[in-house]
Amino acid sequence: MVDPELKDIVQFDRKKPDVYGNAHPKSLLRSIMEDGEPLEKLTNQHIYSSEQFDRKTLLQLFRLAAKYEANPGRFSASLQGQILISAFYEPSTRTRLSFESAWHRLGGDIMSITDRSTTGIAKGESLSDVAEMFNNYGDCVVLRDSNEASVKEMMDSLRIPIINAGNGLDEHPTQALADLYTIFKWRPDLIEEPPENPIEICIIGMPSKMRTVRSLLKLIAKFPLSFSKVTIVANEKESAVFSKGQKEQLTAAGLNVEVTNAFSDAVKLADVIYINAIAWEGNTFKEYGAKYQLSNRSPLKPQAIILHPLARGEELCTSLDDTPHNWYFAQARGAVFLRQALLTCLVRRVERVLDII
Amino acid sequence: MVDPELKDIVQFDRKKPDVYGNAHPKSLLRSIMEDGEPLEKLTNQHIYSSEQFDRKTLLQLFRLAAKYEANPGRFSASLQGQILISAFYEPSTRTRLSFESAWHRLGGDIMSITDRSTTGIAKGESLSDVAEMFNNYGDCVVLRDSNEASVKEMMDSLRIPIINAGNGLDEHPTQALADLYTIFKWRPDLIEEPPENPIEICIIGMPSKMRTVRSLLKLIAKFPLSFSKVTIVANEKESAVFSKGQKEQLTAAGLNVEVTNAFSDAVKLADVIYINAIAWEGNTFKEYGAKYQLSNRSPLKPQAIILHPLARGEELCTSLDDTPHNWYFAQARGAVFLRQALLTCLVRRVERVLDII
C-alpha cells in the first residue's frame, strides 16, 4: 500500500486551466485568408529586426502559426533532414528551449552551442569565418549574443538564414512576433481595416533599454489603426525612456504615444498591459521600474489581458496567474508555434504546410 | 603496410564478456505474467520517491524493462514525436547519458540543460514558472538538482511528468529501480510469494546520506519476504547511519535490519553486496567508509553478486571486474532498459509495447 499523502503529491493533471482560451487559434485562422506569396518571400531573408516585416507578411505568419497551434501533431515531418544551429552565447533557457521545441516538433535536428568560450571566437576567430563554418554544417541559425553587432556581422557571410534571438539591447524580433500573435489571437477583429474597436496598450518598461519592448513597438507601428493609444509607463525622464529617434519613428507611423509614471492611471485604461522589469545589459541584469507591480488588486479593466516576455520577478504577481487576465502563459505557449511558422518559411519548407501553393 | 603493433592497438572486440549473463532478461520475462493495468496507472504520476511504487507496479515495470532488454531494436519508434527535457543542474554524465540513451533508442527527441547558470533560475525565476515553461516545451522532464526541494516545488505546477534523477541527499528512485531489476534478473525466483530461498543483502554505505541507498532500501522494503536480512556496513554510530525514522520504517515493513562495522563478517554471508562510497552533499563529494574495499581477495560467497551505482573509486577494486561477482556493469546496462520502461509509461505510450492492452 502506498502512503495516500505521497499519492497526492505525485499525482498530476494534464488538463490546461480554462484561462488559456484554446479556441483562439481557430478564430484567427478563420479571420485571415491564406496567401503563400509573402511567406515565400521570407526564404532569402535573415530575421534581424521587427522592422523588416510588412503587414501582409505578418498576417500570413500569424495565420500559419495559428494553423500549427490548432493542429499540433499534423506537421511533424515538415523539417525532416534540416539542421538548426542553436547558438546562445548569452545565457538563456527559455528562448533556447522555445526554438528547440519548435524545431523538434517539426522533425528537424539540432546542434547546440551554449558556451561562447568553447567556440573559435575564443581563439580570436572572426565572425565571418564562424558564419562560413555554419554555412557548411547547418541549414538555419538562431543566435543570441550580448554583443549587439555580432548578428549583423555574421549576416554578411551567411548563406543560410539566421534569426536574431536577442542582440544586446537592440532587438528580439521573434518575441515581438509572438506578442502580437497573442494579441491578435485574443482579438482577431483588430486586423480589420480599419478595426471597429481599436485597443489601448500600456507598456510598463523601457523602450530605450529592453529589446523585447523595442521590437514590439516596431510591430505595433505597423498596425496604427489597431492601437488607439500606446502608453509607456516608466519612472525615468522621457529623454531616457526612448533612444534617439525612437519615439519619432512611432508617431510618424501613426501611433499616439505617451509616457507617464502614473502607473495606476495608465493601467486602469489599458486593454493590453505589457510588463517587463529586466534589461540584459552587457553581462548582467538591470532592473527597471522596481516600484511597479501588477497583482490581482491592480485596477484592471475586467477584459484586460496581461503580457510578459518572462522570466518575471515581483513586478508580475502570481496572484494574477489564475485570473482571465493571465495571457502571459498563453503568450509563451504560442511563441513555439510562431517560431515554427517562421522557421518553416526560412528553410523553404512552407510549401509542405500551405493548403494553396 | 601498417605497423602490426598499431594494428593491435586499434583493433577491438564487440563481444561482451560472459559475466554479463544475457539470458537473464528472458528468465524474468517468463516469470511475470504481463498485466498492463498497473502501468497505465503510472501515466499521471511524477516519479519522486521509491516509496510510491507498490509490488504489482514494480513487477510490471521490471517485466517491461526485461522485454526491452531482450528485444533491444524492436521498439525504436515508441517515443516518436515526444520531447524529453533533460535538466541536470547538478553535474552528471552517467545518469544523464543513461536517460538520454534510453529516450533516443525509442525514437524521441531531447533538449538538454546542463548548466544551472544559463537558466532563468539564475535570473531569480521561480521554479513554478520554470515548470510552466516546461509544460509548453516538452512532454517529460528528468531533473537532478543538489537542492533537495526543487523537484517537489516543480511538481506542483507541472502538467507533464517529471522524474527525480537525484534531489540532494534525498532520493534517486530510478537508480533503485535499476538495482532491484538487476537483483530479480539474477534471481527471478525471489519474486515468488513466498520465495523458497530468500537472500541476504549487505549494503556498504550510509542510508542517512546516500540517496541511492535511501531509495533502494524503500524498494527492498516492498519485498520483505525476498530478503531474509539487510546488513548495513558503516563505520559510524547507528544514530548517524540512519536518518530520523528511517530504520523504523524498514523494520515496520518486515525487514530484518542490522548495522555493523565488521566488514568481512558481513560480506562473508551476503548473497548481494551493494557498495557505495560517495555522497553528493551540497556542491561537493564526501567519502564515507574509506577503509572498506571489495576486491577479488574479499571473502565472498562463490555465487555472491556485487552492485555499485557508479562512479566507483578505490572501494570497488578492478580485480573483481572479470569475475562472476561483477554485476555492476550489468546493473548500468540494465538501467537503460528500466528507464525506457518507466518513460514509456509516463508519456502514455505503453499501449504501443504491451501484448495485451
Next chain:
Amino acid sequence: MVDPELKDIVQFDRKKPDVYGNAHPKSLLRSIMEDGEPLEKLTNQHIYSSEQFDRKTLLQLFRLAAKYEANPGRFSASLQGQILISAFYEPSTRTRLSFESAWHRLGGDIMSITDRSTTGIAKGESLSDVAEMFNNYGDCVVLRDSNEASVKEMMDSLRIPIINAGNGLDEHPTQALADLYTIFKWRPDLIEEPPENPIEICIIGMPSKMRTVRSLLKLIAKFPLSFSKVTIVANEKESAVFSKGQKEQLTAAGLNVEVTNAFSDAVKLADVIYINAIAWEGNTFKEYGAKYQLSNRSPLKPQAIILHPLARGEELCTSLDDTPHNWYFAQARGAVFLRQALLTCLVRRVERVLDII
C-alpha cells in the same frame, strides 16, 4: 513599406561562390573503382592515428566521401537508430559541429558532453569505467581531450569504436583525412600509380607541435610518389621543428623533406600550401610562425591551392578568400562528407551505401 536599406541588409544569397569547384567530388568518384572490402575491415577499428590507414583503405574512404558529397540528400537514413557520444573535453566548436552535422545528416542521434567537469572523471572515475559506460549507452564515440593519453586508455575498454578528434599535441586523424581528400578532389590524377605530375606541398607550421600537421604528414607518407617535395616552413631550428624520429619516418617512406625559414621562396614553388599558426598546448594556445602571412600579394603559383585546418588568424589573410587559391573553405565543407564515410564504416552501416557488397 519596409526601409530599402534594411531590405538589403536582411537579404542573402544561398549560392556558393564559384571558387568552391563542386565538380570535383565527381572527378574523384570516377577515378576510383568501388571496393567495399577495405571499408568492411574498418568496422572493428578505433580511429587513433593517421598511421593505421593503408593506401587502399584511404582511396575507398575518399571514394565514399566523394559519393556522399556528390549526393548529399540520398543517404539520410544510413545511421538511423545509431547513437554518437560526442565528447569534447577540450573546447571546440568547429570539429564538434562537423562531426555532429555529419551524423545528423545520416539520420543518427547524438549525446553531447562539452564540459569535462560534469563527468565522472571529475569524481575521480577511471577512463576505463567511462569507456564501459559508453559501451552501454552509445554506438560510437568521438573524443577530443587535451590529455594525450586519454583516448588510448579508453580504447582498452571500449567495445564500440572511438575516433580520436584531437589528443593533446599528438594527432587529429580525421582532419588529415579531410585534408588529403581535398587535395585528391582537386587533382584526382595524383592517385595514379605513378602520377605523371606529382606536386610540391609546402607546410607552414610545426610538425613537432601541431597535431593536424603530424597527422597529415603521416598520410602524405603513404603516397610518396604523389608528392615530389615536402617543404616545412618554420622559424625554429630543425631539432625543434620535428619530434624525435618524425623526419626519419617520413624520409624512410620515400618523401623528400626539407625545412626552411625562407617563406617566399618556398611558397613560390608550392602547388599546395598548408598553413597553420596555432598549437593547442595544455589548456591554452600557442602561436607559431607569427611572421608568416599568406595574402593575395604572396608570390603564389597561379594554380596553387591553400589549405588551413581553421580557425585562422592573421596568418591567412581574408584577401585570399575570393580567389581560386581558396580551397580552405572547401576543405571544411568536404570534412563533413569524409567524416560521414568514416562513421558509416565504423558502425557497420557501409553495406547500406555501397553499390557492390
